[in-house]
Amino acid sequence: MSRIAELFERLRDEGRTALIPFVTAGDPNPDVTVPLMHRMVAAGADLIELGVPFSDPIADGPVIQRATERALAAGVRLRDVLDMVRAFRAENSTTPVVLMGYLNPIEIMGAETFATEAAAAGVDGTLVVDVPPEEAADLAGLLRPQGLDLVYLLAPTSDAERIARIAGVASGFVYYVAVKGVTGAGNLDIDAVGGKLEEIRAQIPLPVGVGFGIKDGPSAARVAAVADAVIVGSAIVQRMEALMEQPARIPDAVADFLRALRQAIDAVDAGKEGA
Amino acid sequence: MATVADEMHEQHAAQAKQTGYHYPDANGHFGRYGGRFVPETLMHPLAELTEAYEHYLKDPAFLAELDNDLRDYVGRPSPLYHAERWSRELGGAQIFLKREDLNHTGAHKVNNTVGQALLAKRMGKTRIIAETGAGQHGVASATVAARMGLECVVYMGEVDVARQQANVYRMRLLGAEVVSVKSGSRTLKDALNEAMRDWVTNIDNTFYIIGTVAGPHPYPAMVRDFQAVIGRETRTQTLERAGRLPDVVMACVGGGSNAIGLFYPFIDDADVRMIGVEAGGEGLATGHHAAPLCAGTPGVLHGNRTYLMEDEDGQIVETHSISAGLDYPGVGPEHAWLKDTGRAEYVAVSDGEALAAFHGLTRTEGIIPALETSHALAYAAKLAPTMRRDQTIVINLSGRGDKDMDTVARLDGIVL
Numbered sequence: 001m002s003r004i005a006e007l008f009e010r011l012r013d014e015g016r017t018a019l020i021p022f023v024t025a026g027d028p029n030p031d032v033t034v035p036l037m038h039r040m041v042a043a044g045a046d047l048i049e050l051g052v053p054f055s056d057p058i059a060d061g062p063v064i065q066r067a068t069e070r071a072l073a074a075g076v077r078l079r080d081v082l083d084m085v086r087a088f089r090a091e092n093s094t095t096p097v098v099l100m101g102y103l104n105p106i107e108i109m110g111a112e113t114f115a116t117e118a119a120a121a122g123v124d125g126t127l128v129v130d131v132p133p134e135e136a137a138d139l140a141g142l143l144r145p146q147g148l149d150l151v152y153l154l155a156p157t158s159d160a161e162r163i164a165r166i167a168g169v170a171s172g173f174v175y176y177v178a179v180k181g182v183t184g185a186g187n188l189d190i191d192a193v194g195g196k197l198e199e200i201r202a203q204i205p206l207p208v209g210v211g212f213g214i215k216d217g218p219s220a221a222r223v224a225a226v227a228d229a230v231i232v233g234s235a236i237v238q239r240m241e242a243l244m245e246q247p248a249r250i251p252d253a254v255a256d257f258l259r260a261l262r263q264a265i266d267a268v269d270a271g272k273e274g275a
Numbered sequence: 276m277a278t279v280a281d282e283m284h285e286q287h288a289a290q291a292k293q294t295g296y297h298y299p300d301a302n303g304h305f306g307r308y309g310g311r312f313v314p315e316t317l318m319h320p321l322a323e324l325t326e327a328y329e330h331y332l333k334d335p336a337f338l339a340e341l342d343n344d345l346r347d348y349v350g351r352p353s354p355l356y357h358a359e360r361w362s363r364e365l366g367g368a369q370i371f372l373k374r375e376d377l378n379h380t381g382a383h384k385v386n387n388t389v390g391q392a393l394l395a396k397r398m399g400k401t402r403i404i405a406e407t408g409a410g411q412h413g414v415a416s417a418t419v420a421a422r423m424g425l426e427c428v429v430y431m432g433e434v435d436v437a438r439q440q441a442n443v444y445r446m447r448l449l450g451a452e453v454v455s456v457k458s459g460s461r462t463l464k465d466a467l468n469e470a471m472r473d474w475v476t477n478i479d480n481t482f483y484i485i486g487t488v489a490g491p492h493p494y495p496a497m498v499r500d501f502q503a504v505i506g507r508e509t510r511t512q513t514l515e516r517a518g519r520l521p522d523v524v525m526a527c528v529g530g531g532s533n534a535i536g537l538f539y540p541f542i543d544d545a546d547v548r549m550i551g552v553e554a555g556g557e558g559l560a561t562g563h564h565a566a567p568l569c570a571g572t573p574g575v576l577h578g579n580r581t582y583l584m585e586d587e588d589g590q591i592v593e594t595h596s597i598s599a600g601l602d603y604p605g606v607g608p609e610h611a612w613l614k615d616t617g618r619a620e621y622v623a624v625s626d627g628e629a630l631a632a633f634h635g636l637t638r639t640e641g642i643i644p645a646l647e648t649s650h651a652l653a654y655a656a657k658l659a660p661t662m663r664r665d666q667t668i669v670i671n672l673s674g675r676g677d678k679d680m681d682t683v684a685r686l687d688g689i690v691l
Contacts, residue, residue: 158319
């Protein structure tokens with residue numbers, strides 16, 4: 001069983017919702033990332049999404065675009081991200097790590113090389129934002145034999161036909177993009193999200209994470225009431241950006257924020273148990 | 276390792292040489308190129324767009340309206356002009372210029388924006404967005420938006436906004452909002468990124484008019500089909516005039532819409548050579564250029580697989596060209612396919628060669644070409660002397676040079 005499957009099985013038994021933070025690897029410099037990953041786990045992160053910097057991140061809003069630019073300026077490339085995961089794994093063998101990024105760096109490294117090296121480094125899955133299932137055959141054929149999960153996005157625009165298509169290829173968990181927009185967008189409509197999740201669960205047996213537009217404890221709590229995982233990216237990266245000049249303070253600030261999210265989510269989970 | 280896709284690519288390449296040309300396939304692939312590499316949110320809107328485009332391209336009422344607009348608003352057909360004096364000076368093949376510079380708004384771009392705006396209206400969209408580099412596609416989009424009463428937002432890199440002030444003003448006069456894009460390299464590719472982000476956010480009411488034959492399926496095929504009027508007219512005009520097809524058709528290639536528009540109706544005419552001319556900038560060896568077909572490698576950007584200017588880590592690199600309209604690190608996927616199959620040839624000329632051709636045509640024919648177009652002219656000036664006097668080259672004169680007055684004057688040390 002994959003680390004991701006194990007995680008969600010355990011959480012289901014415990015009646016808990018996963019907290020999944022996203023940070024861009026190498027933002028604001030490569031030394032920050034691995035210690036930050038450990039601190040996030042200590043503060044309640046169940047799975048870590050690590051952004052792989054790419055020069056043209058079309059699915060990302062301004063906050064993550066700027067993080068990407070900082071990481072690229074610091075010289076961080078896909079190989080460096082794999083090194084970071086390897087370093088993280090030296091001390092943590094349980095928390096799943098998913099790489100989130102765009103196809104081109106993988107394609108230029110060679111998808112086969114990437115699959116082997118990512119698995120060897122201790123990566124558990126990939127979410128390649130610009131590879132929909134229609135274009136995924138080659139990549140999936142190389143990642144799966146290495147035990148890597150392919151996480152897919154679902155969107156408000158995904159109709160029943162598209163959900164069925166994704167059901168056929170996704171593994172680990174699926175990631176529901178709660179708003180029409182880029183990362184960091186506002187206006188989360190929780191009723192609409194709940195309805196869509198029912199539609200998704202009718203076709204996909206995997207856990208469903210919800211992201212885009214979760215900014216604080218209350219919005220995390222609202223999502224925790226309906227989702228299997230709460231995914232938070234831009235709100236974390238924004239806090240990191242504010243401390244760009246004092247990177248030593250970043251781990252504390254992110255840990256404080258995650259603890260607040262964790263509390264809000266735990267309170268909802270406790271309520272579910274009681275119900 | 277040879278993947279399944281590699282093997283299919285070889286088979287398709289062999290097949291395309293033997294039988295009629297029918298690309299892309301149902302999923303938008305030209306061999307291994309093209310496709311639809313976008314976030315999930317855009318997949319359904321792209322499917323809807325493909326359905327609408329395939330429907331209306333066979334709808335007599337839509338086609339009649341398009342023909343009317345191309346005739347009365349754009350000013351088609353555009354003339355095919357025999358550049359006799361320039362041909363004589365070069366001393367070889369006879370050169371004909373397909374005068375897309377005489378279209379309304381001064382370039383071929385409007386053929387496509389008229390078509391896509393009609394489609395937007397049929398699909399019930401009230402807002403159009405566009406990306407632009409030099410500003411020609413932005414102006415062509417703002418123009419059709421004004422005419423049809425649609426809201427229009429144009430994304431343009433901050434660097435291009437600074438070097439194309441006149442076109443920025445034209446767009447604003449036409450009622451468009453011009454958004455200066457400050458991310459990445461702040462040029463055309465970043466404007467495209469930003470337009471995609473807008474589209475993801477506003478898909479319910481917004482139609483994205485892509486200006487070139489790049490982007491996710493159906494854009495490369497759709498823009499080609501709207502631009503193919505150039506090649507269809509050229510075919511008819513050369514047959515009427517000379518009783519035979521041209522020996523060479525030639526065009527500059529940035530994203531490649533004017534080139535594919537000219538080439539496409541000649542693809543099955545094996546005797547017609549097709550030559551695309553890329554921006555060689557300061558020379559291919561310097562790395563300062565915008566010639567992905569001549570000096571790039573395949574990769575995935577802006578929704579399709581094609582040749583790109585990228586580094587060994589798969590990051591897209593900054594390009595350089597004297598012409599803002601060619602300053603783009605990718606190229607339409609169909610050109611990538613035509614290159615691999617050998618059906619079309621791709622070459623590059625330098626900034627200096629393009630500038631010399633700009634002056635050459637201006638002085639001998641009284642036609643001031645766009646700097647983009649001047650790249651095709653520069654290669655014609657090399658090729659024509661190697662050909663016989665009874666042979667013909669048709670060049671797509673894709674745009675007029677008025678927008679480039681500041682750039683050329685500055686190179687001559689003059690501030691206007």
